[in-house]
Amino acid sequence: MSANSLQTLANAGKGESTRTLLRVIILFLIAGASISSRLFSVIRFESIIHEFDPWFNFRATKYLVANGFYKFWDWFDDRTWHPLGRVTGGTLYPGLMVTSGAIYHALRALTIPVDIRNICVMLAPAFSGLTAYAAYLLTNEMTPSSSAGLLAAAFMGIAPGYISRSVAGSYDNEAIAIFLLVFTFYLWIKALKQGSMLWGALCALFYGYMVASWGGYAFITCLLPLHAFVLICMGRYSTRLYVAYTTWYALGTLASMQIPFVGFLPVKTSEHMPALGIFGFLQLLAFLDYVRSAIPSRQYQTFLWLFAGGTFGIGLLALVVATSAGVIAPWSGRFYSLWDTGYAKIHIPIIASVSEHQPTAWPAFFFDLNFLIFLFPAGVYLCFQELADEHVFIVVYAVFGSYFAGVMVRLMLTLTPVVCVAAAIAVASVLDTYLKADSPAPEGHQSEEGSDATTKKAAKSTLKSTSKPVVGIYSYLSKGIVVGAFTIYLLMFVRHCTWVTSNAYSSPSVVLASRLADGSQHIIDDYREAYQWLRQNTKEDAKIMSWWDYGYQIGGMADRPTLVDNNTWNNTHIATVGKAMSSREEVSYPIMRQHEVDYVLVVFGGLLGYSGDDINKFLWMVRIAEGIWPDEVKEREFFTPRGEYRVDEGATETMKNSLMYKMSYYNYNTLFPPGQAQDRVRGVRLPDVGPTLNVLDEAFTSENWIIRIYKVKDLDNFGRDHASAAAFDRGIKKKKGTKKRVARQLRIE
DSSP states (O other): OOHHHHHHHHHHHHHHHHHHHHHHHHHHHHHHHHHHTTOHHHHHTOSOOOSSHHHHHHHHHHHHHHHOHHHHHTOOBTTSTTTTOBOGGGSSOTHHHHHHHHHHHHHHHTTOOOOHHHHHHHHHHHHHHHHHHHHHHHHHTTOSOHHHHHHHHHHHHHOHHHHTTTSTTOOSTHHHHHHHHHHHHHHHHHHHHHTOHHHHHHHHHHHHHHHTTOTTHHHHHHHHHHHHHHHHHTTOOOHHHHHHHHHHHHHHHHHHTTSTTTTTGGGTBGGGHHHHHHHHHHHHHHHHHHHHTTSOHHHHHHHHHHHHHHHHHHHHHHHHHHHHTTSSBOOOHHHHHHHOTTHHHHHOHHHHTSGGGSOOOHHHHHHHHTTHHHHHHHHHHHHHHHOOHHHHHHHHHHHHHHHHHHHOGGGHHHHHHHHHHHHHHHHHHHHHHHTOSSOOOOTTOSOOTTOOHHHHHHHHHHHHHTOHHHHHHHSHHHHHHHHHHHHHHHHHHHHHHHHHHHHTSSOOTTSEEEEOTTSOEEEEOHHHHHHHHHHHHSOTTOOEEOOGGGHHHIIIIIOOOBSOOTTOOOHHHHHHHHHHHHSOHHHHHHHHHHTTOOEEEEEOOTTTTOSSSHHHHHHHHHHHHHHHOTTTOOGGGGSOTTSOOOOSTTSOHHHHHSHHHHHHHTTGGGGSSTTOOEETTTTEEOOSSOOOOSSEEEEEEOTTSSEEEEEEOOSTTTTTSOOOHHHHHHHHHHHHOOOOOOOSOOOOO
């Protein structure tokens, strides 16, 4: 080998090393940007857990760290869902808590003093950097251009569609689940391209981790079989597909069944049947492939049709019989609501009452994805140009994810990764073309690598002779315009992501902020003020009744037993609370006494203009209660004859007499001059005379009247010892001197 050849190889190796170093530095910078963009809440407020579900996760993590894994696994929590309790260890996805606990113990083993709360607060930002790297790896499997992978990592790191559930303090399952989702897809593509059992086993391992972390694992469980099925329909069945899918399904299903909350669901529920069906179908195809090599082709065709048709018919019949017999559970209400957006509101109102289960509004796509939503179809189109197995995956993922993101706001999370990957492919394709100093040769005239000098000269002369139309497209002016335009778009995208993250997704729900007339920030801390009052001024076993939205926060911050919480596993128990809130006092009081309620908590935003209060949620309480007691609770009675939902003078008598209405507006008139009391959320003037309460005493009202807590009176122990309604009547007369008639009997289911 000549000296020139050795020098050329050395220069090439040095250039590749430089590019690798640059990629590593850029990925670290992207990870830093991902983490930094999620710290606005800590900087503006403090290191605090956000929202509702994260408070339960935080409480469970503290229990795990304090008591160890085995006690956590068998944990029965008697301070929730009073008097039922909850088998907590067997009704949660433990991946999030175990991850935080493992990090905590690892840091402590390294003698690094750290509080478990700070780990929980910072877990989501830390995993966002890993998610960006996973997006880089996945994109690199789609295209040889490393710039596409870097762009995908950058998009994934700052896209609001992902940031919405991964800011500091958002200690929810999605904090680690999106990383596991993207990384599992990367491992699936590697296993498929190489036909490797090792990569398939790694894919199954991370799939099992995903199952332990988030109920959204069903998205993977359905998407991978769909991808395999599409490849089979395209005539792309191969040994690689068989090895990858069989390894993933066999090991992944076994791993998922180790989670108590999942158990035998992978072989007993309809949501998992597509994965099982494709597994069986691949075994059939492998068997037929073997038979084809052993018998003549004409006989094989007859055998193929008879065998395939018989197997399909028997399998379908077995599925129908097993479902009818109850061996395989039918589709759940959550899955039905994905196909029929009106199903939950009619049949399961508790699902429809959750805001993140509503259909996605069109502006939300631009708000969460910005200009990526326009580049997304272009990237999918470029995948069609090659349409290798991995590109088919992106196409299937794009269609599948787009539909489900459209029918449920929460599933924008699952769409964001494929949008980032496809958009990165589109942007990289443009920039890789227009950032080259030399104009590309027309198709058919580019020289092959390794061709002789004569061929290269001929190609160059041909390019010169045909370069006039190319120069107009790839001139320095056009290149500057295209690159400049994309640079501006990218800068605007960064600015949009930063603004959305800072203003829309970085405010903890337990701490509100407003602006004063001089522009300074004013902190509204009513939630923590009320929960601290409960912790300091009530007995440790005092039972708190509130709507289920606040159960996790009461348990986490006030450390008091609750009747219902955000787990929503018992619809009847939640309906009981809804009935108590929506009924007259003489109906509500026995319910509270039978459930040993000591305090009732309501959220009221009429003074401050806080729209997320219980009056705005009240109709969902009525609907859920009506689903259990249709003869006793009727939604139409809360509407005026003209179909209006009102809280002013025109409100219905049913509305005015409900416990929720009375608790919200009790003594509210005293804050205003006579006859001028206003509800600033509903924008109406309230009646001159406010409601009165006979069975509750006002115990606490927060500074801005957002949280109101009432103590349940002890009236002859009615309900606790199942006394008659007459005892309740005597208690009312004794304390208030009234002659109200009360109900004689109460049926509680």
